[in-house]
Amino acid sequence: MSPAPLLSVQDLKVHFDVTRKRLFGGTPAIVKAVDGVTFDLKPGETLGLVGESGCGKSTLGRAVLRLLPATAGRVVWLGEDLHSLDHAEMQQKRRDMQIIFQDPLASLNPRMTVGQIIAEPLSVFNPDLSGTEVKNRVRQMMAKVGLLPNQINRYPHEFSGGQAQRIGIARAMINNPRMIVCDEPVSALDVSIQAQIVNLLMDLQHEMGMSLIFISHNLSVVRHISHRVMVLYLGKVMEIADRDSIYANPLHPYTQALNSAVPIPDPDLERQKDRIVLKGDLPSPLNPPSGCPFRTRCPRATEICAQIMPDLLPAGPTHHVACHHAGPRER
């Protein structure tokens, strides 16, 4: 029996009403950024969230933390639905959940020192802590994420992107949270720094044991850090599986196409690689295709795909896929 999930997302929907308000009506328009997503997150687990730009990854991450309101569905955190809590109860839960952002510098208040930034979550939940105690904890945390503790009085603009992201990580970790949503934490960084940050996250996870929801469009990075991987397309889950099975044996044609696009760091192999090139662009989320959203670009699409959205069905002990024609890639 697997341990009880830390977080259980059930049929979560986040829709945005983007109707242009006019004096007399106007055509109603709704973007279904997240449309019926279900998954569990176990303690200490890393779930990778991949998909193209605009597929709802970041929206999902924010709705899980209730930074965005859910249209329907439940986000169950240790048995309680976060979206049914009142504001004060939710504030209490925030001690255990944190977020790391894509743009490290934009996520730090330019008028505050590093020490003040990192200390903020700490002093919100421990208002009685003395100034020296707060400072000690901040210095320890800074050392842990690889920052020099004597730079505690510096301002964010005096740091490089990688260092700024370390500050963001220190802020997220200071309360020892049980879950952190990492919203593309490395995609704004230089490649050499990316590896440092990802390894830092893994080390800290190993040491402190929190769960991570790791959002990225970089499949190699996700493969490196995740235990399980979930593939999103236009707000719907296409495939969710253990890291090894989704990379070795992807069953959904979209996952296969994504996989084939990952560059191989060997020019000879890269040239021989049989790449699946998807036709067209991501359809407008304002007007998604009927049935399966991927059918307009899918090499295996048939009539049924236009009519019925396939359910997310088990295809193995830890492998679920939503496709009428799921199966290994034909060579």
Place this chain on the structure above:
Amino acid sequence: MSVADITLASQPEVKGRSLWADARHRFLRNKAAVSSLVIFCIIVIACFGAPYFGLRAPDDINWELESWGPPNLELGYWLGTDGNNRDLFVRLLYGGQVSLLVGFTATMVSLVIGVIWGATAGFLGGRVDGFMMRIVDILYSIPFIFFVIMLTVVFGRHITLIYIAIGAVSWLDMARIVRGQTISIRRREFIEAAEASGVSRWRIITRHIIPNCLGPVVVYVTLTVPNVILIESFISFLGMGVQEPDSSWGTLVSEAAVVMEIAPWAIIGTGSMLAITLLSLNFIGDGLRDALDPRDR
């Protein structure tokens, strides 16, 4: 703990250089702004220190001299006399107390109310924002001079009314500026980070939003002060402001303007005092704008 850790821990803390420190550095390199600041300080000290410099009293009438007499350096009447044979220069300094005080109090009122009102409306958004800004719009639509005339009709002429009237009107612009700033800051990621950390709304407004919109606010303050001084002068010019024997720059200019054909030195002296003050405040504002937001240069 390794040797490296020990040496790191024992290193002194590095002092950071805040955006404010950067701005101060840039401001001090701006010659026009710094000299304006010096001139403005001299004017402020002269006006408020006037009672301690051993000058004549502002209501001291010298019957030996003619009214609207020319400058008389031997007797120390640097700008001549006014219509009642009083020292015009001394009256100008004492009048400055009223004008500058009106300028600063009204600006402080506009600063406090405007910043809190605008930041709250901008941060909460939606209906609260709509409601709060419609109140601003309604107050905006009241003609200012008409408002002042109504006040003086109801309560009689008193200088406090001028403070109230100007204060009540001047925060409206400030509220709009701060609201606009807040809306642009609200969507920034560090606000979301604070929300995710469980920081309360009030604390987000005071710790994250207000410090980040202070740049334009500081600039606008330096432009509000001369504006308010002008409004006070205008009201006094119309005869609804300061009453005899007190004076303000507005009343002095107004009196001198009547006799400018026979005593041009009076209007030149009073007018240039007003102009120098306003100009130096404007230069200070320009300097602050450049210092706080170097991209706009």
